[in-house]
Amino acid sequence: MSASVSPELLDRFAAIVGEKYALRSEAELAPHLIENRGLYHGSSPLLLKPANVEEVSAILKLATETGTAVVPQTGNTGLVGGQTPREGKSDIIVSLERMNRIRDVDPVANLLVADGGAILAEVQKAAEAHGKLFPLSLGAEGSCRIGGNLSTNAGGTAVLAYGNMRQLCLGLEVVLPTGEIWDGLRRLKKDNTGYDLRDLFIGAEGTLGIITGAVLKLYPQPLGHQVAFAGLNSVEEALALFNLAGSLCGTSLTGFELMPRFGVEITAKHIEGVRDPLESAYPWYVLIDISTSDSAETAERMMNTLLEQGFDAGLVQDAAIASSVAQQKALWHMRESMSEAQKPEGGSIKHDVSVPVSKIPHFMHEAGDAVMAAMPGARICAFGHMGDGNIHYNISQPVGADKDAFIARWHEMNAIVHSIVLAHSGSISAEHGIGQLKRDELAAIRPAIEINLMRRIKRALDPANIMNPGKVVSVE
Template identity: 80%
Template sequence: MTQTVSPALLDRFASIVGEGHVLRAAADIAPHLVENRGLYHGASPMVLKPGSVAEVSAILKLASETGTAIVPQTGNTGLVGGQTPREGSADILVSLERMTRIRDVDPVGNTMVVDAGCILAEVQKAAEEHGRMFPLSLGSEGSCRIGGNLSTNAGGTAVLAYGNMRQLCLGLEVVLPTGEIWDGLRRLKKDNTGYDLRDLFIGAEGTLGIITGAVLKLFPQPLGHQVAFAGIASVEDALTLFKDASSRCGPALTGFELMPRIGVEFTSRHIPGVRDPLSSPHPWYVLIDISTSDSAETAGRMMTALLEQGYEAGLIKDATVAASEAQQKALWHMRESMSDAQKPEGGSIKHDVSVPVASIPAFMHEAENAIMAALPGARICAFGHMGDGNIHYNISQPVGADKAAFIARWREMNKIVHGLVLQHGGSISAEHGIGQLKRDELASIRPQIEMDLMRRIKRAFDPAGVMNPGKVVAV
């Protein structure tokens, strides 16, 4: 594969999109070379911004013919370095930020066809304008883009009710590394005609091709919505409350988030406008979200009954129910800001893991004991989507500790946390992907046959090895 790209070849790539849609100056390229947490800094001689599927096709065809590495990038909000070019490389970045068309909305069939460069919040808005809802919700929804959401199989806060991106997508349009275009923009919920190619590209992190379009599932807008925030004594009580909520609310339970006291303290301290909504502190908190198809009164009655049952059972110590849409958003803002609120506290070693829901209490206790034994004074801020088993097990540095020395222990902390995750039959990546961060670890924990199959798929789709090299699997 080409390690350097000649000026003449760069000009050939630039001519595909037009010089006005090319970044060459180091200062212009710089924001595309670092991922959100600053863990990875790459290099690239050029950023190309195609405006059509045909231009993406021409770029990849030339890349395969010349052995030039290509790194796709949409919103650059990924957290595992999947969208970041390699250090010291000549990887050419292909940004889809110009490809932002809402191609079609079908409120009868509950589908929407979009370009991969559409910002998630704009997709949500377009669905609302047609009386529908696209339920994927992320803290980065104002800047992340659909192509990246699909390439990482993003989850977010509503997986409990609606599933992750794999469940929210019916069809794809993909440009293969050879420049061939696969038009799989099918709107069918039932289509058993051979291998499911769509699912190969979702979650592949741009290693098999570039997603340029998608058919997304839409849902009716809920007519009733209620959010509550409750203080509880333990993770065990949270699990019992979740079981009760699932039984009582069924599909109306659209969110059930677990948060520790330290997370509430961090957000109240560092995020403007956020405050602890309860009058006294509690060891743990849950945010409960209920959405109903008939009325706000039904959602309110359902929430009231659930909270009363929780009080009577001794599971809930205190709670507040949002009295307006603004208060609902404020409670969710606290939860969605929890990761960013750790930044002012110094270094943070993060884990995006999942375990079976019933195993969450045992995992949390075992992980805390192991981390505190290895790193006394560590501040554990473990929170997440309790309803689907996804815990963001984040560790903030001890007060007064040296940040660089703490971050240097990243792999050591990973080994502890991930080891316990695997003991419980969980996953080391719940919704962020593999990228560069977990590539080698993935190879060490998956069965040999599984890794061999992944490599065979990679070689079959990308024989020239030009698509996002160094990510997910090493070939």
């Protein structure tokens, strides 16, 4: 697929958006050829910034006619190399950064319509301006965009209460690889009319078309919000506390995040403004987030009751409740910076896995034993969205180890951790997607019938295989 694209063809693509919005120089292209973790470095002769859905349509029509590969890229914050063009090929990058409008907010119907290039934080602000909440929240929210969030079916910190992007979307506008425009911007909660085409594009990582617009669900702004940080002795106690929180708070439990001592230590050491609010050290910590829609008092009462009962049951060893919005943000900042805090500690091998919540302690113990047996001295930093069964099982290099030699063991360590995940009926990608990073592993672990179905869908929608080829599932 398009190992090289002629200068004449590049000019035809550039003419669609105008020369000003067609980037060709090395310096302009450079930031778009590398992804966040530096795992992939691709090549591309051209990046196009269309202004509207018609220009996106013209680009994809020409791409299909000429067999030119196209990579959609919005915020370039993806963590599996899905948005990075392939190395040694001439994939053309299509960036939606100019298509960043909030098209409409309907506070009565509790929905918002946005362009695919709208920045997540701007969508949150637009909802807030109407007294509403758009609940998707993640560390990259200042730069990631709705098209990318939908295409990776992003999760984030509030999935426990509100679900991931799939649950937050009512309708889509998509440009198909042929250039046809599908206006599926439906505003309905209930719509049982045939196959669910919307769900086909959500989580497809740009392999089936380009998402140019979306109808998103809004929720009431909570009146009460409480955040607490608790020290615990074991993951088993964290699970028991999660169960208690679920029964006391119901849907008001909006976050339950697990963190290990090592993660808290390095975050307090390396990230500005982060400090451990507890006097003593504990092996494990949880961040508890409660939001209530009736009153502030309800949230306060719930948090106090939960922690009191947690202390009485011997689950909570110590706890601090944030007493201001600034303190709430600081606690979340600690949790969200944990991955970043691993960087000064040297190399880090990552896993984004999920297992049924009840299996988390088994998974943690088995994975810990297996990792330490394979790599004595490894420093495990397993943290994440415990309430969703989603653990970012990160491993920092042993102190003093050679970083390159450590990173060279990435796939070996993945195989060890993923085999335990699969033994517990879990998933090797809970929220980051497949991209280039896990494509071959996906093909190896999913039943042949599922991979074949994915390939048939891909071939039916994208017969020329121009949409983000080589990502998610290979059809070559």
